[in-house]
Amino acid sequence: MIGGGRIGEALIAGLVEAGFAPKDLVVAEKSPTRAAEIAKEFGVATRSIADSVEGADVIVVAVKPSDVDAVVTQIAAGEIDGEQEQIIVSLAAGIPTSRFEPKLPAGMAVVRVMPNTPMLVGEAMSVMSPGRHARPEHLDVVRKILGTVGKVAEVPESQIDAVTAVSGSGPAYFFLVAEAMIDAAVGLGLTRATATELVNQTMTGAAAMLDRSGETPTELRAAVTSPGGTTAAAVSELERNGLRAAFLDALDAAKKRSVDLGRAHE
Template sequence: MTVAVIGGGAMGEAVIAGLVRSGREPADVIVVEQRPERAAELAQRYGVATASEVGAVRAAEAVLLVVKPADLPALAEQLGGQLRDGAVVVSLAAGIPTTAIEQRLPAGTPVVRVMPNTPALIGEGMAALSRGAAVTDDQVAAAMDLLSACGQVVEVPEKQQDAVTALSGSGPAYLFYVADALIEAGVVLGLPRATARQLAVQTLYGAAAMLRETDEHPTLLREQVTSPAGTTAAALRVLDAEAVRAAFVSALAAAAERSAELAAAMAR
């Protein structure tokens, strides 16, 4: 399958790197990037073909749109007469409903909507995929195969994309926020900043790895760390008193609400 990636920014490069890393022939990846210096950089780094015009997508069976949400409606209009028959369009632009893309493309064009996140840059992304009206099971499988080059992929109904955006799309920022708080707390308690950073980062990494590798419920893993009347219990008592769990629920609800507002605005 020949793949066209429109957009050579950070997320576009993450997709390109993932495709090449997973064994796809660089010659089968076409990058459409209007900045000549950026196109040359990607071609040199990954060996992919590059082009400056969207007409290059005529050679592709899958077209990945990795552009800013505000740029997507105009891009979809340009793509209208350029797609080959049966090509699937995969949008990684946050907040754009499949219907908003479909109405700007020829009738019956298969469109897939994806919410990625930034750990895709290191091959540890989490993406949620939703199918448009004309997408077949085989096309969904092909899109999931492409996206799995950057991490894990799950299919969800499109009505759940706002919740996905709030949880995994914005989720890395929450964990960076927690990491920053842990580091600052360590410094306040007398640790050198470099040591506090190392302790916090490896603790977060190790805890996440335990969640994934053991497949245990987080409550059980938390209880294994919490001795009766011990240090962890004392800390958790403060977190509960400060309603940290409720704050996370409220924060994700606010993010989901904002995602819905942006999607509604883009759909108009």
């Protein structure tokens, strides 16, 4: 694991909780203080990048996009071997697999992943895209790793910017809706503490229904929306104020920004 930030730590925690032995995990973190914290918390070894990649089956790059080039250079300087079937897993937003492949041994598998912040609570939606040399068996390994912290999907890399707009940035949309509902509830006379509890649990319960009921969002909404009732009145106002169009524009803007950021890192 190269990078011991929040996402890197969350993945380590998921792996350990899933039964991966700490002795099989190595972290390369440039901050000595942070490295010591992770080593103490999870019992994993901490080493330099060049030392950590030697003999590693999977090398996870969980650093800021601006640090990727320097990290890949250090990976290539380590004892890596394309014939060992080592896999590079990139969690760096906006960085295509083509940025990795030319600097690594010929044929080394690179898998690009777009995670999201619910990884911090074991409920991530991680989406992986294979590079040119990544085969189904490589993806199976990555799927097993990511599955320790949530659900996993696969798309072609050409669709990763759309994924970024939907699930990568998606948690912020839900937080914004929760924030707006809490403010509206306070405006109706509830205390902020009560409003927060009501909204948070309502969103948690609704998410559980989406995940477990087997029904579509449309079916679930219709079941709550009695003709002429309170929910129908509220939904009518949301539709009148252009909720669907606002989300369409928002996701389109996020996708375009993802494309721009990817180009900026070329």
